[in-house]
Amino acid sequence: DARVTQTPRHKVTEMGQEVTMRCQPILGHNTVFWYRQTMMQGLELLAYFRNRAPLDDSGMPKDRFSAEMPDATLATLKIQPSEPRDSAVYFCASGLKVIGELFFGEGSRLTVL
């Protein structure tokens, strides 16, 4: 059963620490998205890739966030340094041919104290 896998599922850290979230997209999918979900802002698109190339990261705070795809099976989202306002659930999603049909992982819940 193909699925998007995200790690860690939960992360509690202190302000100023580096946080790295990882995503394994569904094998063969060529687009990868990072979304952040909070009660106040809902779902926000942070970045997305097609064929591993970054296409849009305009939703991401550039000074502290970075997103990469070192290879087709791994996408990473890094926050350095983390701040309490970064506390949220971060979702990775992948897709293939049909625009708008995305497969989401279960999310990484981040708490920054």
Place this chain on the structure above:
Amino acid sequence: GNSVTQMEGPVTLSEEAFLTINCTYTATGYPSLFWYVQYPGEGLQLLLKATKADDKGSNKGFEATYRKETTSFHLEKGSVQVSDSAVYFCALTDFGNEKLTFGTGTRLTIIP
């Protein structure tokens, strides 16, 4: 720019009640419209979609019709079940753009 407006929740209904969750959109072109569902502790799943005016998307007893004249895509189900309790998101893509724009989500709780 593109935007999606959903009715505010939470919505609480009794089992077997009729459900409507309103969704309206603003888009510069000819969007495709989607409903995603998020069950507790899980990621979002595509529920249904419609890609052009007057199309009806349907799945698991849920339906939504793409109404261009009212820029709406309301979600309906004739008889809800406890297992339908979840958060429902309306979303769109525009101009063949791969990016999904989501509404704020509507939390639905069904009581036995």
